[in-house]
Amino acid sequence: MAIRIEEVIETLKKSLRHRDRVEHIEILSSQNPIYGKLRKDFPANIRNYLSRKAIKLYEHQCEATENLRAGKNIIITTPTASGKTLAFNLPVFERLHQDKEATALYLYPSKALSQDQLKVIKELETIGTIKTDSAIYDGDTPSYKRQRIRDSSRIIISNPYELHQILPWHYRWQKFLRNLNFIVIDEAHRYRGIFGSSVAFLIRRLQRICKFYGSSPQFVLSTATLANPLEFSEKLTGLDFELISSDGSPKGKKYFIFYNPYFDGIGTLSTHRESMDLFLFFIKKNLQTLCFALSRKMAESIASQSKKKLKESERYLASKIAAYRAGYLPEERREIENRLKKGTLRGITSTNALELGIDVGSLDAVIISGYPGTIISTWQQAGRAGRGIGESVAVLVAFQNPLDQYFMKHPQVFFDKSHEEAVIDLSNPYIVSGHLMCAASELPIQLEEDGIYWEENVEDILKALERENLLQQTPHGWVYSGKGRAVDAVSLDNISSETFKVIKQGKLLETMDRAQAYREAYKGAVLLHQGETYLVNDFDLKNLIIQIERKNVDYYTQVMDIADIEVLEEIKRKKINEFTVSSGDVEVTEKYIKYKIMKYDRVLSTENLNLPPLSFKTMGMWLTIPENIRKKIEARRLDFAGGLHGLEHALIAIMPFHVMCDRWDIGGVSVPSYPPADGSKVFLYDGFEGGIGLTEKAFQLTDNIFKMTYELVRDCQCEEGCPACIYSPKCGSGNRPLDKEATKMILRELI
Secondary structure, three states: OOOOHHHHHHHHHHOOOOHHHEEEEEEEOOEOOOEOOOOOOOOHHHHHHHHHOOOOOEHHHHHHHHHHHOOOOEEEOOOOOOOHHHHHHHHHHHHHHHOOOOEEEEEOOOHHHHHHHHHHHHHHHHHHOOOOOOEEOOOOOOHHHHHHHHHHOOEEEEOHHHHHHHHHHHHHHHHHHHOEEEEEEOOHHHOOHHHHHHHHHHHHHHHHHHHHOOOOOEEEEEOOOOOOHHHHHHHHHOOOOEEEOOOOOOEOOEEEEEEOOOOOOOOOOOHHHHHHHHHHHHHHOOOOEEEEEOOHHHHHHHHHHHHHHHHHOOHHHHOOEEEEOOOOOHHHHHHHHHHHHHOOOOEEEEOHHHOOOOOOOOEOEEEEEOOOOOHHHHHHHHOOEOOOOOOEEEEEEOOOOHHHHHHHHOHHHHHHOOOOEOOOOOOOHHHHHHHHHHHHHHOOEOHHHHHHHOOOOHHHHHHHHHHOOOEEEEOOEEEEOOOOOHHHHOOOOOOOOOEEEEEEOOEEEEEEEHHHHHHHOOOOOEEEEOOEEEEEEEEEOOOOEEEEEEOOOOOEEEEEEEEEEEEEEEEEEEEEOOEEEEEEEEEEEEEEEEEEEEEOOEEEEEEEOOOOOEEEEEEEEEEEEOHHHHHHHHHOOOOHHHHHHHHHHHHHHHHHHHEOOOHHHEEEEEEOOOOHHHOEEEEEEEOOOOOOOHHHHHHHOHHHHHHHHHHHHHHOOOOOOOOOOOOOOOEOOOOOOOOHHHHHHHHHHHO
């Protein structure tokens, strides 16, 4: 018998256990399909594929095809499960059918997605009778297969890390690159921050090599909905794009519930315990349910605890629960995915490994245990329920932190928001330097021709690299002259050339720069890697070695730091009421002084750290508070320094809503007098050497950021400040001093 989602939700709303925690239910209407029509039909073999699969093209799929036929680059931003993959696969196959030499490169951020795409392409190849010899080429590809793939495959699926290693060997890829017609970048919104900036230069290096071999491929970007899709696509590739955003796919009715364990400001059970309770509630109502957790350990815990509880009541359901995470062997993951599709699994817990567009069939319910950090991720996770026209339910279970609680109190801000701005910064001199070295090792750099791929100050950076004996100017252009391979010295994930090695029993597990090592892998830290928990036993600053051991622990760690800041140059300035907002270059010195041992939301203990200060130049934004505001606050016997400190914390908490980043990517300092003659200031800064454009983007969005920060502090039920408004989990001074009323006064004057 079919389950009516509406009846399950009514039961939830009436339940004494749950009803007060249901803060809001948004009903997202169903949508009938909007079909499109091509000006010219596909060739007979592709029509045969569509007929065999009973596929009728939606409007956005036809629009994508027409734009690619016209030689344009496209970015597709339609929602999860809208048929984006088909929208670009069909025109790619059409071109490969028309031109027997044409090739295409597909870039994916995960191996699971690459495998999924290969299956789809192989099926299209078989039914459509278009020979492409499609293959995956990545770090797992055996050496004996590599030459055959390079020589005969017309569709190659890879990832940015492998492409980074391929480009120095481009002469082995001449045939493929000479005929390259398309570069498809799926899940493109993942390329932001340091990684995004590095991938942007990686793509420019690829374009430069393609030009050398006489090709000029079109780009297809497929992404979740962004607030700035055209700006983002241009920054990522340097090219102009057509936006495909109108979704013609059918949608079932969806109930989106905002569920708040901290509705009373206290919370008797943790977010994860509440999520497990809802998980069991839906499973017992016969809804196939997926629960997303922020950590692999928590996903495993929810699954195992749920099984344990079901064994006490509905034993037959206990075997229908599983956990899914990236660390499993491929065959284990395949089995879980197949069981989900067949419906023999009733409940599954996962990290964001299942957020991406892996095909697991249709689900009835999704539980999101804690806001995942971006609106994009939230919608992608919610989109895993209700594929097709069936009804579904998604539940966001809030943490007791600022953004989660803000959404609980202002749900329409979430539902009306046009998603975040994805930031790619092309001016970080450290990232530019690394990719200039790589480019020069691949082909000599000639500025008259290659200047289009780099920012204006590239000649200064080339000369600086020459002084370091890393580049040399020759009659043919700039060439690489350093020791070792340039690509081995350049990471796509971090900026610093100073790299720590994370070692387990003599085996290298991963590398990280100094800033990441200080934040995540100090002695005593609990480190997560590929779904496993490790304890850091030794942190060798001299040799840059971090020794870890496998350890099952039921706690996690959080570092605490304090920072000093100096303005190097003010680049932009604007007035907001009596306040001055500035942005520019700053120098930051961070001191990592302690770390907390945490279980759920509870601090078990605080331990001291003894690390040398970390100094770096970066980009910052700062707010100067007029003296008369200070006097008003002090006249009311409020703590002005506590008000500034609370403002710093609240601004950092709100920024990821507007600029797609993690709360930990941004640092802050509040200074009651900086210097004494220049007034009181609150600083926000990019937590990466050279900056990655986060505070620069925030400077453009200050009105929205300040307004939302005020609403957050004003509407929190606490009296003196709490983790849901002005407390920060990483505050090095133990969240002292803080004065919520003073923070509120400053914000009121500001907006």
